[in-house]
Each structure stands twice: as C-alpha cells, then as structure tokens.
Amino acid sequence: xxxxxxxxxxxxxxxxxxxxxxxxxxxxxxxxxxxxxxxxxxxxxxxxxxxxxxxxxxxxxxxxxxxxxxxxxxxxxxxxxxxxxxxxxxxxxxxxxxxxxxxxxxxxxxxxxxxxxxxxxxxxxxxxxxxxxxxxxxxxxxxxxxxxxxxxxxxxxxxxxxxxxxxxxxxxxxxxxxxxxxxxxxxxxxxxxxxxxxxxxxxxxxxxxxxxxxxxxxxxxxxxxxxxxxxxxxxxxxxxxxxxxxxxxxxxxxxxxxxxxxxxxxxxxxxxxxxxxxxxxxxxxxxxxxxxxxxxxxxxxxxxxxxxxxxxxxxxxxxxxxxxxxxxxxxxxxxxxxxxxxxxxxxxxxxxxxxxxxxxxxxxxxxxxxxxxxxxxxxxxxxxxxxxxxxxxxxxxxxxxxxxxxxxxxxxxxxxxxxxxxxxxxxxxxxxxxxxxxxxxxxxxxxxxxxxxxxxxxxxxxxxxxxxxxxxxxxxxxxxxxxxxxxxxxxxxxxxxxxxxxxxxxxxxxxxxxxxxxxxxxxxxxxxxxxxxxxxxxxxxxxxxxxxxxxxxxxxxxxxxxxxxxxxxxxxxxxxxxxxxxxxxxxxxxxxxxxxxxxxxxxxxxxxxxx
Amino acid sequence: xxxxxxxxxxxxxxxxxxxxxxxxxxxxxxxxxxxxxxxxxxxxxxxxxxxxxxxxxxxxxxxxxxxxxxxxxxxxxxxxxxxxxxxxxxxxxxxxx
Numbered sequence: 001x002x003x004x005x006x007x008x009x010x011x012x013x014x015x016x017x018x019x020x021x022x023x024x025x026x027x028x029x030x031x032x033x034x035x036x037x038x039x040x041x042x043x044x045x046x047x048x049x050x051x052x053x054x055x056x057x058x059x060x061x062x063x064x065x066x067x068x069x070x071x072x073x074x075x076x077x078x079x080x081x082x083x084x085x086x087x088x089x090x091x092x093x094x095x096x097x098x099x100x101x102x103x104x105x106x107x108x109x110x111x112x113x114x115x116x117x118x119x120x121x122x123x124x125x126x127x128x129x130x131x132x133x134x135x136x137x138x139x140x141x142x143x144x145x146x147x148x149x150x151x152x153x154x155x156x157x158x159x160x161x162x163x164x165x166x167x168x169x170x171x172x173x174x175x176x177x178x179x180x181x182x183x184x185x186x187x188x189x190x191x192x193x194x195x196x197x198x199x200x201x202x203x204x205x206x207x208x209x210x211x212x213x214x215x216x217x218x219x220x221x222x223x224x225x226x227x228x229x230x231x232x233x234x235x236x237x238x239x240x241x242x243x244x245x246x247x248x249x250x251x252x253x254x255x256x257x258x259x260x261x262x263x264x265x266x267x268x269x270x271x272x273x274x275x276x277x278x279x280x281x282x283x284x285x286x287x288x289x290x291x292x293x294x295x296x297x298x299x300x301x302x303x304x305x306x307x308x309x310x311x312x313x314x315x316x317x318x319x320x321x322x323x324x325x326x327x328x329x330x331x332x333x334x335x336x337x338x339x340x341x342x343x344x345x346x347x348x349x350x351x352x353x354x355x356x357x358x359x360x361x362x363x364x365x366x367x368x369x370x371x372x373x374x375x376x377x378x379x380x381x382x383x384x385x386x387x388x389x390x391x392x393x394x395x396x397x398x399x400x401x402x403x404x405x406x407x408x409x410x411x412x413x414x415x416x417x418x419x420x421x422x423x424x425x426x427x428x429x430x431x432x433x434x435x436x437x438x439x440x441x442x443x444x445x446x447x448x449x450x451x452x453x454x455x456x457x458x459x460x461x462x463x464x465x466x467x468x469x470x471x472x473x474x475x476x477x478x479x480x481x482x483x484x485x486x487x488x489x490x491x492x493x494x495x496x497x498x499x500x501x502x503x504x505x506x507x508x509x510x511x512x513x514x515x516x517x518x519x520x521x522x523x524x525x526x527x528x529x530x531x532x533x534x535x536x537x538x539x540x541x542x543x544x545x546x547x548x549x550x551x552x553x554x555x556x557x558x559x560x561x562x563x564x565x566x567x568x569x570x571x572x573x574x575x576x577x578x579x580x581x582x583x584x585x586x587x588x589x590x591x592x593x594x595x596x597x598x599x600x601x602x603x604x605x606x607x608x609x610x611x
Numbered sequence: 612x613x614x615x616x617x618x619x620x621x622x623x624x625x626x627x628x629x630x631x632x633x634x635x636x637x638x639x640x641x642x643x644x645x646x647x648x649x650x651x652x653x654x655x656x657x658x659x660x661x662x663x664x665x666x667x668x669x670x671x672x673x674x675x676x677x678x679x680x681x682x683x684x685x686x687x688x689x690x691x692x693x694x695x696x697x698x699x700x701x702x703x704x705x706x707x708x
Contacts, residue, residue: 266668270695275626279698282625286690287699288674298674309626309637458674526698593674 036133038158040151042228043082043141047151047158052135058546060092062118062516063562064136065107069116070565072138075572079111079220080197080227086139088129088188088233091519095130095243096251098541099259100521102127102329104188104205106216108224112199112388112430113447113472115570119221120476120516122328123205123214125186128237129153130519143229148195152182154236163231168192170381170418171204171212174232179210182234187212189232191383192418194222198428200388201226204380207328209339211350213376214328217385218474219449220430247544254540258524261534262333265527272336272523273325275308277354280453281362282307288593289458290358291451293365293404294394295444297592298458302367306357310369311338320345334523340373349377355475358453359390364397365404375407375414382418384428389414391431391450399438442585447472447575456582457591457598464505464600468580468608470566476522478508501600502607509608510559517562518542560611567609577606618686619644622660626693628667631660647683654679656689668697677707 037056040047059067065087077083087107094101104126110117129137132153143149148163166174171191178187186206193201201222202215245251262268271279284290285303292300304310315322315338322341327334328351337351352373360366360375379386393410396402401423402409416424426437431450435443444451449472456463465478515522520538528535535552543550550558570579586598622643624632632641643660653672657664657679670677671690676699683689 266694266697271698274695275698277698279696282690283669283692283696283698286623286669286671286674286692287676304640305638307637313637 036135038134038137038153040137040139040158040160040230041141042139042143042149042230045143045149045160047160049158056135058092058548059089060094060135060517061089061103061105061519062107062120062513063558064089064517065105065118066116066562066566066569068136068138069107069109070569072140073109073569075109075569076574077109079109079114079224082140082142084109084224084227086221086224086228086230087136088139089136090126090130090134091517092542093545094126094519095128096245096255096541096545097242097331098251098255098520099262099331099333100524101519102331103516103519103521104129104216105516106203106221108221109573110219110221110449110472111197111223112218112220113449115447115472115573115575116470116566117219117221118471118516118566119203119216119218120522121203121205121214121216122332122521123186123207124329125188125205125233125235126519127329127331128186128235128240130243131237131240132235137233139225139228139230142227146229148229148231150178150232150234151230152234152236155239166231168195171383172381175204175206175210175212178232178234182236183238184210186235186237187232188235189383190222190225190230191381192420193383193428194226195231196420196425196428197223197226198384198417198425199223199433200385200392200428200430201383202385204383207337207350208330209347209350211339211347211380213350213380215380215385217387219385219471222383245541245544246547251541251544254537254544257533257537258528258541259333259537261527261531261537262524265531265534267526268334268523272334272526275312276324276336276338276351278306278308278311278352278357280308280354281357282309284358284453285362287458288591289455290362291444291453291455292362294363294398294442295451295455295586295591296442296589298455299593300362300365300367302365303362305367306361306369306372308354311340311352311357314369315339315341318343318345321347326350332521334521336523340376342370342373348373349380352376355453356386356390359387359450360393360410361390363390363394363453364410366407366410367405368407371407371411375411378411378414378418382414384414384417387452388430388450389417389427391444392427392429392434395431395434395440395443396427396438398442399434399440401438442589443583444586445473446582447579449473455591457586457596458594460598460600461501461504463582463586463598464501464605464608465509467582467600467605468505469509470563470570476516477512478505502604506560506608506611507556509563510556513559513562514555517558563609577602580605580608620647620656620683620685620687620689622656622689622691624691626696628662628691628693631662647685647687651683652679653677653681653683653689656683657691662691666694668692668694669699672707675707681707
C-alpha cells in the first residue's frame with residue numbers, strides 16, 4: 001500500500017515552489033534545503049509531508065528534535081504510549097559537502113530516563129534524508145494491532161508496508177534483506193530488543209558496508225520505535241545530489257577551513273584514524289579514571305589487552321576484512337571507526353570503539369578483545385545501546401548473577417536479551433532495573449541512564465555534566481570548544497572556583513547542543529578547540545546554509561536555548577534538582593588509585609543551569 | 612613499608628614509545644624502571660630513557676596530567692603517550708605543573 005502522496009507543500013512566498021509529493025518531480029526547481037517535515041501517523045497508517053513552520057527555520061538535528069518533542073509530546077506521556085513521538089532530524093549542514101557532517105538526531109521521551117532524549121548517530125541515513133529535502137520525520141500514534149511496518153522514503157514520496165518476514169529479525173539480516181530488495185539505501189531500524197520495547201534498545205543506522213553498527217543508542221529510542229510498530233525506515237535518495245548552500249562560495253571557504261583543521265590536528269588526523277576512540281582505554285587507565293568492575297576502581301589491569309593499540313595490531317595481524325581508519329559515512333575525514341576481524345580475517349563487527357570496548361570490557365572485568373567484539377556484534381544485531389548493556393551486565397556481576405570477568409556468561413546474557421528470556425528482559429531494561437532486581441546499591445546511573453567511560457570521582461568536571469545533563473549520564477553532553485577561543489573568558493573569571501567549574505560545564509553543554517544541531521560529528525570539536533580557523537569554519541558553514549551571521553557567542557546562546565527547551569520539558573515531566581545528582585555511593589566510596597570521592601557541592605551542580 | 616623509599620620509578624610507555632622498553636608487546640605493559648635522583652623532573656627522566664619530549668603528548672604522573680617540569684620521586688608511576696596518541700577532553704583535566 002502506498003500512502004501519503006499527493007499533499008501539497010507550500011513554502012514562504014518567493015523562496016519555494018509548489019511541489020506535489022508522490023508525483024514525479026517534473027519541472028521541479030530548487031527547494032531551499034530541508035524545508036519539509038514528514039509526519040507518519042501509525043494509528044491511521046498515513047504518511048504526509050508538511051511545510052516546516054517558519055520558527056523551525058534555523059533548527060536542525062538536536063535543536064529540532066528537542067523543540068518538536070517539547071511542542072508536540074505531553075511531558076507526562078508514557079514513553080511507550082501513543083502520545084509519545086519519535087522524531088528524527090538531520091543536522092543543519094547534513095547532506096552538504098561539509099566534512100564529517102552526516103549526523104542524524106533521534107529524539108522523543110525516553111523510556112529509560114523518563115525525560116527528553118536526543119540520541120545522535122552517523123551512518124548513511126542522515127545525508128540521504130537531507131538530500132530528499134526532509135528536515136524531520138515525526139512518527140506518532142501507534143498501530144491498533146501488533147503489526148510492524150517498514151516505511152520507505154524516496155523522491156516520489158513515502159509508503160508504509162507490512163514488515164513481513166523482517167519481524168523478529170536481527171539488524172544484520174534486516175539490513176542485508178533490505179539492500180537486496182532496495183539497493184544501497186540508508187536504513188534506520190530496530191532489532192528484537194526494540195520490538196520487545198526494552199529500555200536499552202537503540203536505533204540502528206547502516207554504514208557503507210551495510211553493517212548495522214551505527215546506533216542512536218542511548219535512552220531507549222529503539223523501544224519508542226518499536227512501540228510505534230516501525231521496524232525500519234528505508235531511505236532511498238536515488239536521483240538526488242549533495243545539497244548546495246545558498247551562499248555556496250562562503251560555504252566552500254568555511255568547509256575548507258574546517259577540513260584543514262581536522263586534517264592538521266593530531267587527534268583528528270592521527271590518533272582517531274590509527275587507534276580509533278579506543279586509544280582512550282590506555283589514556284584513561286593512566287589517568288586512573290577508567291571505570292573498572294562496575295565503577296569500583298579507576299584502573300584495569302587488563303587495559304592493554306583491550307586497548308586501541310591492540311585493536312590496531314589485531315587488524316594488521318589478521319588482515320582480511322579488518323580495517324582501521326574506517327569512515328562511518330561518506331565524507332568523513334576523521335574516520336575513527338574500525339572493522340574488527342576474527343582469527344580468519346572475517347569481519348566480526350564494526351566497530352569496537354572506546355565506549356563499547358570499555359563497557360563490555362573493563363567495566364565487566366573482561367580483558368579478551370575477541371569476546372568484547374563478539375558482545376558488540378550481538379548488541380548491534382539485537383539492537384542495544386552498548387553502554388547501557390555493559391552497565392547492566394556490570395551491575396548483574398555486582399549482584400552475583402555471574403562473576404566479573406566471565407566473558408562466556410556475559411555473551412550468554414546478551415543472547416538472552418535477544419531471545420527475550422525473563423533474565424534477558426531484565427538486563428534489557430538497563431542497569432537501574434538490574435540493580436533493583438538484584439538488590440544492588442552500586443548502580444552507576446544518573447536519571448536512570450548508565451554512566452559512560454569516565455569515572456566522575458577521577459574526572460570531577462565530567463561528573464558535573466553527568467549530573468546536570470538533560471539526557472541522564474552522558475559524556476557527549478559535554479564535549480567542548482575551548483572557552484578562551486569562544487571568547488567567554490569574562491564568565492570564566494568568577495567569584496569562586498566552584499562557579500568556574502559550573503560555568504565550564506554550562507558552556508560545554510551549550511556548545512555541544514549547538515554542534516549536535518549542525519549535523520557535524522562531535523569529534524570535530526577536538527580540532528575546533530585548538531584551531532581558531534577551524535571554529536570559524538564550523539560557524540561559517542552554518543551561516544552559509546542559514547544566511548545567518550552568527551559568531552561564537554551566538555552559538556553558545558543557540559545551545560542554551562536548546563538546553564532551556566529540554567530542561568523545561570524535563571521539569572514538566574517531574575524532574576527537580578534532586579535528579580541532577582550522582583549516585584550516593586560515589587560520595588562515600590573512595591575510588592582507587594586516587595582514593596577520592598565525588599565531593600562537588602550540590603550548590604555548584606544547581607548553578608550549572610542558571611542562565 | 613620501609614623499603615618503599617627504594618622503590619624504582621616506573622615509566623609506562625605507549626604506542627611508538629614502547630620501543631624504549633624491554634617489553635614491547637602492546638597487549639602487556641611496557642615499563643621502564645629506574646631510580647630517580649634529586650632534582651629529577653619528568654623531562655629529565657624522559658631524556659635519561661632516550662625519549663625526546665617533542666615526541667610525547669599526554670603525560671600522567673601518578674594519574675595526574677602533568678607538565679614536563681614536575682618533580683619525580685622514587686616509587687612514582689609515570690605514563691607517557693606519544694604525539695600521535697593524544698586523546699583527552701583536555702578541558703576536564705587540570706594539568707599539574
């Protein structure tokens with residue numbers, strides 16, 4: 001059944017043309033990039049294109065998903081109910097030739113945290129949606145029967161078809177079958193965990209080899225997609241071309257600056273393509289901040305065995321399909337991904353990156369890289385957030401369900417998640433649920449979401465971000481561009497040290513919210529932190545697309561507005577300052593090797609969002 | 612432990628700097644053990660091992676991100692990363708001088 005064609009898309013006078021969707025685009029001239037919203041109603045099984053409201057004009061990525069969620073989802077909605085919505089949006093520059101800019105934001109009310117969620121992913125789909133002039137997809141309602149559907153989007157419109165034999169299948173098979181049927185399309189999908197509406201279910205996006213390992217992993221957006229009865233979205237951008245900015249000359253100059261910065265900075269041009277993000281395993285271990293055995297130590301004696309250096313060596317030794325310096329989407333100049341090979345050189349999964357490697361490795365006391373890679377493969381197939389999966393297994397080990405270091409047991413648990421056994425469903429509910437089921441106090445979560453791979457007792461600043469992020473414990477909320485480059489030095493010269501730290505976290509969170517809205521990969525900030533021209537390139541590439549004239553201060557304000565929107569939603573959902581806290585055990589248990597506790601005062605945490 | 616004063620300083624080397632250690636396998640720790648002298652700094656220890664500080668990036672002394680001029684004592688642990696292996700959210704780490 002083909003649904004949703006024939007709607008008339010009307011833009012502001014002078015800038016847009018009438019476009020009849022669902023009809024051949026004969027005589028179509030240029031649309032301003034990404035002016036359409038595709039609304040998919042799963043109750044009526046209709047898909048309609050709408051003109052994006054003018055007030056969404058400058059919004060993309062996270063700014064857009066969070067604004068739409070705040071506008072359209074009642075904050076008290078049940079995350080798995082028909083009032084919640086799943087919103088996806090490519091970033092402002094996604095689909096253009098800007099380097100490393102293929103990010104897609106996936107938002108909604110989170111079944112894991114109960115608050116607003118934006119989860120950010122690479123892979124093929126973001127660029128293709130943008131090139132189809134789709135600014136956002138809003139999936140709403142819920143099917144009356146327990147049916148699953150596939151949404152196909154192409155130049156001619158959008159259509160829903162029953163998912164048929166894809167129901168219950170893992171993402172490797174789903175991606176393979178959908179490419180067989182549709183060619184080299186972008187695929188956004190959920191595995192069995194999403195179908196079972198587990199709180200740690202992520203949303204997969206395929207990569208250039210059609211592997212499913214790009215995940216909007218955090219916060220259970222896969223469960224929301226499952227609750228909508230949507231197994232997959234097929235994005236076919238055949239016949240489209242990379243988007244051009246209205247001011248293409250300025251855009252090219254800006255992206256040249258950004259590309260130069262990425263190609264000259266040691267982290268983005270050497271460390272990440274050579275060792276991947278897992279280079280951090282040894283670095284954080286030396287820093288005494290690599291959470292080990294469910295956050296009971298900051299050093300792991302097996303760190304070297306699961307390090308980025310070891311991954312690089314395994315790829316070289318085993319040859320075959322293994323690869324480092326692997327891009328997750330076309331046009332990435334950083335290429336931090338890898339393809340991890342088995343002993344015969346056959347690809348196990350892409351990719352073994354720092355968070356996954358740590359979560360299923362050090363955090364579970366597991367130092368066998370092949371086992372870690374196998375666990376990541378299962379997560380990618382079943383459709384799980386690897387951070388939450390490792391967090392949940394770590395708590396299960398703490399609770400005595402299995403021993404720390406038991407790789408076979410951990411693999412079995414992940415397989416049980418995919419099978420939906422009772423134990424598997426508890427694990428699939430996330431670390432906090434496992435803690436409740438097993439009577440464990442040492443549960444490293446904030447707002448119900450597992451902490452990532454930086455120990456807050458050793459790295460106190462990131463603890464402020466974990467505590468106060470609108471997303472729950474989230475390292476990607478606090479990537480940063482150096483305050484001195486941003487020219488926010490005045491605010492860095494405060495009355496007290498405490499306010500400085502709070503101010504730093506505030507600015508980090510604000511800038512991150514902006515970058516998450518551009519569609520640029522957050523890793524560009526390693527280069528834009530140090531290279532002023534790179535930061536100019538980042539901001540001016542956005543200016544050239546939007547016709548704005550933003551400077552550094554403006555992007556901080558843009559980010560703050562995103563945070564205000566998210567905070568307001570969370571407050572309406574019942575969040576208070578009591579939710580902006582780290583778990584109590586961190587204030588009581590000293591963490592080796594530094595033997596420090598988390599002692600950042602509550603008043604500092606509460607001052608982060610004073611703006 | 613009275614013998615603690617005589618504990619050597621351990622320098623953990625990573626990446627291409629492992630070539631300065633007897634054990635170079637990346638799956639294990641590559642450690643250079645040495646006794647420090649009065650007035651030794653991270654920089655002088657590196658030179659003694661044969662490492663050009665230009666070839667380094669993140670350096671940790673007892674788990675603290677540190678600059679080259681910091682004093683080193685017996686029993687300290689140094690972790691030294693090469694210039695192609697830096698990867699920190701540096702804003703979160705205060706460099707000790």
